Amino acid sequence: MTSVMSTVETKPAAGAPMVELRGVHKFFGENHVLKGIDLSVGRGQVVALIGPSGSGKSTILRSINMLEQIEAGEIYVDGQRMGYRADAQGELHDLTEKQIAAQRRHIGMVFQRFNLFPHMTVIENIELSPKLTQRRHGPALRTEAMELLAKVGLSEKADAYPAQLSGGQQQRVAIARALALNPDLMLFDEPTSALDPELVGDVLHVIRDLAESGMTMLIVTHEIGFARTIADQVLFMDQGIIQEQGTPDEVIGHPKEQRTRDFLSKVL
Amino acid sequence: MLRKPTQRDGVDFIRSRPVRHLGRIIAAVVLIYLAVCLIDGMRTNSNYHWDVVGQYLFDVRIMRSLVWTLVLTVISMALGIVLAVILSLMRESRNPVNSSVANIWIWFFRGTPVYTQLLFWGLFAVLYPKFTLGLPFGGATFLSVDTQQFYNAAVAAILGLGLNESAYLAEIFRAGFQSIPKGQMEAADALGLPRRQAMWRIILPQAMRVIIPPTGNEAIGMLKTTSLVLAVPFTLEITYVTNAIANRLYLPIPLLLVAAIWYLLITSILMVGQYFLEKKFGKGVAV
């Protein structure tokens, strides 16, 4: 595929996880935000990440696609070490900006605040990354972008500007935009927490469709009910540590840890 | 005046008498009276010498000076913009040498009068008669030319105006770039867009919205600042030329009017251009 692939370790076996974190630490100055995170998301799996504010959930997602740089540990996506390559002697080298951009193209990310490009129409937002990074254009690209837009139920909004859409519609466009490069993995950071309650349903519906289509997803959410029904695995996080993990029934239905119970009693 | 609709879809709209603002009406009447007096005064007062204004407005010397004024404005502004873009990039650099040089540059050119700078550039060829490229402390020399060969009053004027302008524009550009929320660059990064493309397609077009109005002001300011290049001395732009003619005729007023008319006309054209640029980059702004 890209030159990055060839320089990074061997391709994993088919059963290997899509995402794997090993002993990941992140500091913001003195603040130790991630304290040794190990997690893995299998291909086609949906993992929900829950936990109190400030526990480090967003930081995990942002570290995976290198919006934050970790201080220790290893992150693999589809078997590729993110951000570094090892030479023959096993010494690590930083990847160049170009190589990092190439790695990020395998990962779609959806933000709490949408972050659509306000000076472009909906369809321009969606077409931008295939246009610039795959040099694609013309009717074939347009058809594909319109298909994505149909998938999120917004075909009639192709020529609208983001400011003309409701929050829920903007977030669905953001999902379509993230899907435009056919990512192997989708990261969602509280995709519904900036929305009015009546708009949440449409967005969750789109995410659920994606899950059913077999997309690998890591979702940070405060919608516990949603996490319970959509996730294969739920991780409960507090103070920079994954405190408890298991199936939704185990973690949400029958939490073992006191912290988990305290948290769930507050949000449920 | 546009009349409000009185009904739509069979719904009668509220009809009411607006409040009368007596103060505003009086002020408007007084202003109209003063304006009429002023215009009539200008028309009838023979000291304005409108006939001389008409005679010189399209004089070939004036036309040539007008072209020079425009050339100075456009090239100095272009130089200022290019330098300001480089300065803004240098300031963001993580390398402290780059950011310090940019900051010192801006400190210097904002901190001294443009007139002083123009005098300096006028004396540049005296200060450095030979232009030599080589290693410092008496090392090897790669290139050596007489400064006179590429340096003249026009170059001095453009350097003086452009370098001074770059310092102001760099501040304007920085404010423009800082006005873009952090999430925009993050979204571009997350999509795997190369940095340059992200700057060019995402950040710059949005920053333009903030950058254009003050840059339009700067362009208009530049047009008028060209009247100072007499300090170099550069003597082909319109203020100097009209002044020279006026001194010969002993008629300062009509030639001041000639210059003022041309400055106003160009300023108006620049403002129209700014209006269209603002419209182009105003896309997608919430109304």
Ligand SMILES: Nc1ncnc2c1ncn2[C@@H]1O[C@H](COP(=O)(O)OP(=O)(O)OP(=O)(O)O)[C@@H](O)[C@H]1O
């Ligand atoms: N850019 C930053 N600079 C400094 N500290 C940061 C930064 N981003 C996050 N932090 C700190 O890192 C910790 C974890 O933040 P993070 O955003 O990952 O929490 P979160 O679990 O996503 O919380 P929330 O549910 O409120 O979104 C917090 O203490 C936060 O203050």
Ligand SMILES: [Mg+2]
């Ligand atoms: Mg968060």
